[in-house]
Amino acid sequence: MMKFNAVVGAAMALRRVMPMLSIAAIFLTATLPAQAQVWRPEKPIEIVVPTTPGGGIDRSARLLQKIIQEEKLSPVPVNVTNKPGAGGALSLFYLNQNAGDGHVVAINSPNLIANDLNGRGTVKYREVTPIANLFSEYTVVAVRADSPLKRGQDFIDRLRKDPQSLAVSTPTTLGSVNHLSFVLVAKAGGIDSRKLKAVVLGSGGDAVTALLGGHIDAHTGTPSSVVRMVQAGQIRVIGILAPKRIGGPYADTPTWTEQGYKAVMDTWRGVIGPKGMTAAQIAWWDGVLAKAVTSDLWKQALEQNTWEANYLNSSQTRELFDSEYANYRAILGELGMIKQSAP
Amino acid sequence: METLTHILHGFVVATQPINLWYTFLGVFMGTIIGVLPGIGPSAGIALLIPITYGMNPTSALIMMAGIYYGAKYGGSTTAILIRTPGEAASVMTSIDGYEMAKKGRAGAALAVSAIGSFIAGTIGVIGLTLFAVPLTSMALKFGPAEYFTLMLFAMTAVSTLTGKSPAKGIIATILGLMIATIGIDLQSGQARYTMGIPEFQDGVGFVVVVVGLFAMAEVLRGLEGIYRGTSAEAMKIKGKLWLTREEWRRSIGPIWRGGIIGFVIGVLPGAGGTIAAIMSYTTEKRLSKHPEEFGHGAIEGVAGPESANNSDTAGALVPLLTLGIPGGGATAVMLGAFIMYGVQPGPMLFQTRPDLVWGLINSMYIGNVMLVVLNLPLIGLFVRLLYIPQGILYPMIVAISAIGAYAINGSVVDLWLILLFGVIGYIFDKVDIPVAPLVLSLVLGGMMEQSFRQAMTISGGELKIFYGSAITVTLLVMSLISVMLPFIIPRLRAMGSKGDES
Numbered sequence: 055m056m057k058f059n060a061v062v063g064a065a066m067a068l069r070r071v072m073p074m075l076s077i078a079a080i081f082l083t084a085t086l087p088a089q090a091q092v093w094r095p096e097k098p099i100e101i102v103v104p105t106t107p108g109g110g111i112d113r114s115a116r117l118l119q120k121i122i123q124e125e126k127l128s129p130v131p132v133n134v135t136n137k138p139g140a141g142g143a144l145s146l147f148y149l150n151q152n153a154g155d156g157h158v159v160a161i162n163s164p165n166l167i168a169n170d171l172n173g174r175g176t177v178k179y180r181e182v183t184p185i186a187n188l189f190s191e192y193t194v195v196a197v198r199a200d201s202p203l204k205r206g207q208d209f210i211d212r213l214r215k216d217p218q219s220l221a222v223s224t225p226t227t228l229g230s231v232n233h234l235s236f237v238l239v240a241k242a243g244g245i246d247s248r249k250l251k252a253v254v255l256g257s258g259g260d261a262v263t264a265l266l267g268g269h270i271d272a273h274t275g276t277p278s279s280v281v282r283m284v285q286a287g288q289i290r291v292i293g294i295l296a297p298k299r300i301g302g303p304y305a306d307t308p309t310w311t312e313q314g315y316k317a318v319m320d321t322w323r324g325v326i327g328p329k330g331m332t333a334a335q336i337a338w339w340d341g342v343l344a345k346a347v348t349s350d351l352w353k354q355a356l357e358q359n360t361w362e363a364n365y366l367n368s369s370q371t372r373e374l375f376d377s378e379y380a381n382y383r384a385i386l387g388e389l390g391m392i393k394q395s396a397p
Numbered sequence: 398m399e400t401l402t403h404i405l406h407g408f409v410v411a412t413q414p415i416n417l418w419y420t421f422l423g424v425f426m427g428t429i430i431g432v433l434p435g436i437g438p439s440a441g442i443a444l445l446i447p448i449t450y451g452m453n454p455t456s457a458l459i460m461m462a463g464i465y466y467g468a469k470y471g472g473s474t475t476a477i478l479i480r481t482p483g484e485a486a487s488v489m490t491s492i493d494g495y496e497m498a499k500k501g502r503a504g505a506a507l508a509v510s511a512i513g514s515f516i517a518g519t520i521g522v523i524g525l526t527l528f529a530v531p532l533t534s535m536a537l538k539f540g541p542a543e544y545f546t547l548m549l550f551a552m553t554a555v556s557t558l559t560g561k562s563p564a565k566g567i568i569a570t571i572l573g574l575m576i577a578t579i580g581i582d583l584q585s586g587q588a589r590y591t592m593g594i595p596e597f598q599d600g601v602g603f604v605v606v607v608v609g610l611f612a613m614a615e616v617l618r619g620l621e622g623i624y625r626g627t628s629a630e631a632m633k634i635k636g637k638l639w640l641t642r643e644e645w646r647r648s649i650g651p652i653w654r655g656g657i658i659g660f661v662i663g664v665l666p667g668a669g670g671t672i673a674a675i676m677s678y679t680t681e682k683r684l685s686k687h688p689e690e691f692g693h694g695a696i697e698g699v700a701g702p703e704s705a706n707n708s709d710t711a712g713a714l715v716p717l718l719t720l721g722i723p724g725g726g727a728t729a730v731m732l733g734a735f736i737m738y739g740v741q742p743g744p745m746l747f748q749t750r751p752d753l754v755w756g757l758i759n760s761m762y763i764g765n766v767m768l769v770v771l772n773l774p775l776i777g778l779f780v781r782l783l784y785i786p787q788g789i790l791y792p793m794i795v796a797i798s799a800i801g802a803y804a805i806n807g808s809v810v811d812l813w814l815i816l817l818f819g820v821i822g823y824i825f826d827k828v829d830i831p832v833a834p835l836v837l838s839l840v841l842g843g844m845m846e847q848s849f850r851q852a853m854t855i856s857g858g859e860l861k862i863f864y865g866s867a868i869t870v871t872l873l874v875m876s877l878i879s880v881m882l883p884f885i886i887p888r889l890r891a892m893g894s895k896g897d898e899s
Contacts, residue, residue: 106726106806107443113733116446139806140598141581147595172586176595221855228586253854254583255541256847259729263666263722269540270855278736282721282743358739391586 093334095157098131101325102149102160104142110278110359112136114188114323115161121349127342130157141165141227146177152328156335159185162326164231167379171386172229173393179379183331184371186343187324189356190364191276192296193235194307195222196289198265201272206293206313209272210243217249220271223261224252225279229391232274235295235319237385242315247388265289276321277304278360295319300362322364322378324371336368343367403747404526407755411763416459416756420764423460427467428771434475434483434608434801438468439726446734454738455753459760461734465727466518466710466761469670470768473510473703474775477503478782479794481612481801485604486670486706488836489678491611493691493698500694503783504638507776509648509696510703512640515769517656517704521711522761524660529758530747532664533719539665541851542862546872547665548845551672551837553879554679557688558833565830573835576601577842584850596810603671605802605811606839609818610825610832612798616791617823623787634783638776640696648700651681655704662705663712666724670709671840674702683882692833711761718742718754 099122103115112134119132137145142165152158166182169175197203203212212219217240224233233254237247253270255261258279265273266288273280281303283289293310294300295317300307310317325343327335346352347365356363366374386392410416430441442461449457472484477494490510497506539547559566579590580600591597640648655677662673681701682691691698716722721743723729735742740750747754785793802811825832856862863869 107440107446107730109729109733112443113446113737120450137807138599139808140595143595143598144808174581174588174598218857227581227583230586251854251857253541253851254847255851256583257729259723259732260666263537263716263720264540266720267537267540269542282741285741286743286745358736 091334091337093156093332093338095128095130095338097157098133099128100158101132101134102145102158103134103136104138104145104160104162104165105136106138107136110276111161111163111323113359114355114361117351117355118161118188118325118346121346121351122342124351125345125349127345141169141174143169143175143177146175146182149326149328150177150181154330154332155328156331156338159325159327159339162324164321164378164382166326167375167382168229168231168234168386170379171382171392179375181329183327183329183336183368184375185325185327185336185339185368187322187364187366187371187374188343188347189323189361190296191278191321191323191361192294192300193232193274193319193321194277194280194291194294194304195235195239195310196265196273196275196280196284196291197271198268199288199290201290203272203292204290206239206308206310206315209239209292210245210315213240213245213250214243217245218251221251221253222272222274223255223264223270224274225254225258225261226256227254228252229386229389231319231321234382234385235274235317237389238295238317238319239293239310239315241385241388242310242317247385248390262289276360281360296362300360302357302360304360320364320378322374323361324366324374340367403751403755404759406752407757407759410455410752410756411459411759415453416456416760417763419456419460420463420760421767423463424467424470424764424768424771425463427464427469428471428768428775430464431468431471431483432474433471433804434481434604434612434797436801436804437484437604437726438465439730440804441468442727442730442734446730446737449734450737454735454740455756457734457738458731458753458757459764461731462710462714462757462761463764465731466707466764467768469518469703469707469710470511470514470772472706473514473699474507474779475797477506477510477699478779479612479790479797480615481794481798482604482607483801484670484706485607486674486709487703488607488611488671489674489702489833490699491607492678492833493693493695495611495615496692496694497696497699498783501635502644502694502696503780504634504776505636505640505644505696506699507779508638508640508773509644509652509700511769511772511776513648513652513655513700513704514707514772515765516652517659517708518711518765518768519762520653520656521660521663521708522758522765524708525711525714525758525761529715529719532715536664536666536716536720536722538866538868541848541855543866543868543872544665544848545845545852546863546869546876548841548848550872550876550879551676552841552845553876554676555834555837556880556883557679557682558831558837560692560829560831562829565828566834569825569830569832569834570838573838574842576606576835577839578846583847584854594810596806596808600843601814602802602805602811603839604805605814606818607836608798608802609815610822610835612794613815613819614822614826616794617819618826619787619791634780638780644696647696650684651677651697651701652704654680654684655701656708659705659708660712663709663724664715666713666716666722669713669725670706673705673709675837675840677701677705692831714758718746718757721746 101115103112105111137148149160167179170179258275264270291307472487473490475481475483476487476491480491480495482488482491494506581598658677659673681697682688713724717728723732802815
């Protein structure tokens, strides 16, 4: 009984204080509008990774974790959680279980949009909050060093003569960004994209082995998937699907566009949040990630992994998603691979 | 001569106190990771990567390799004692290893695992030292057509795993193949048999099926025994923990054959330790004078596969070091680590960083010695598990299995699956359907189908791709012989005995 009375007493006291507190709050908001909207994390941040530990996406998440902690960009610790499965769909489902929570974000890739179109995902790309794009990996078309395909033109010529004449690996499934890249290049050359011989050889690593062994004619993948072989002179990149040349080991590699075939495909990597994030939460993340990508550790990692710097803030990332959705929709539609339930 | 200098210098690198320490740390953590089902070497290595930022790359890679091959030592422990493979590659060990434990020979099974792993692991490292560079081209010759014929050859071994009734063997085989088709089909991008469950898009995990079929089924059998009051006495250790002279004699052959099989399979990217273990098991059963003992506690069935899955790790480092190609999950994570340290694995690595390559390879000789020294005394400790009363042991198996299955993907669906496969395993046991053919077809089925269709796409639908190279023809002929063997051998034996009579 004593306890109950104490609680009631406290509540009563609170009730008396509340109006005064609200008045103070209104006063503060009126005079300091910018500060009033500031959001800061109050519990540990969680970065969700849509793959198993060890791959490129996982590495970028753990790197981000390290930078945010070492550069003291966040007042709270950062954890990394792996939620692999179903081409990233399970991580999105997990992310959206935390709707409106600014503490949980996920690393994402074009699978976010591809899965939306091919009906594999349960979460639509518009149901998550774009926060940032971190870097780009423009697809390359690679052949073995001794291949008669010397330039992009040779590749197009062969396919024009017979679309079935080249077996091209497109990891890691049909309808992936790598497959779309192959289709895009062929389309730029006026070749019927439905007749192409795209073969999926498991992971990117398996495909590179098959390319080196001469079992396939060409391979589409990220620049990092073949960089070691390119440096060793065993594999040649005949064209990169980038808007302009990328640096590092690929400084001398021509883009498809400069070879006369307008084709750009980007395996971008970015950060998304759950649905229903507030403007203040997004603003906090914009500030943190803009700083993170200027750190030396980040720049060093970009170079080591052949990742192209391409930081976009939250509103630019929203635009990227919308334009990529339109692009993929056009290509997958032609291939007859769209399986989308009504939006 | 230059190479020899590099190799000798590698020993200097490997025996530096700091590297000896990291070798020990690696194999010690590997043993623990191996003992725990579900947590495999790839997850273990991946989780360590952030800690190794800023470490000397040679030391870090020595430690990671230690985890990788160390895990293969630990994987057999739970397989033998509680019929729960700690590692996918230990699946065959849980058949005869557990039967040996039931007969009171758990100590011998654990001992032969450790010694087999040591000898075969060393065979593997010797292979890596001598043949790494020449073998590079062999790995490259394997394209989709070659892989298909290799899987076909491995698949023909199913007849040796079938019990008395071929029909029951076929039921198990086909069920395995059916499970292998669940998930997104890579060649068409279409979902198959996923029943609207997103978790099924990646297929049903091998370890999940195996833990269900072996460990959970065993628990259900045990429960039935307790309920009916017919449960056997706790498994008592009979005789010494060490091998008898007879057991030792029977193990020597399987160990060195397993060592060679494991290394060769390991070199091929994508095949992996599980296939090496299965191929060793079926080989031993075929060569054995008493094949009827397999499945009922034949020591060869432990010695062979445990040796094979260990030398496989050394083989898997061949394509990683010489080509920069990962053959499986753990080596893929190691490749990521190489990149992070700014070291480029590939053909140039042996020239540019001989200290790192040979330091790493030579540390594996030392690591294997450490592992056998570490594991042999542990046997005495581990076998005490068997004295735990059943009322405590069975819940413990369920807990270990559930934690292990959940740790793989953090998926609750996997927990339901181990229960489902536990029930299937229990029913199989009641109606006498063998489990091994299911395991074999599940491992091989997915890869066999995909490589067949990859080859057909590349050839434009022409079957001649399958008899186009020396490798495919050899494997096809071997497959044919393998299928005919059960028919040929009895006749040969009959002819032989007739010859004796006349």
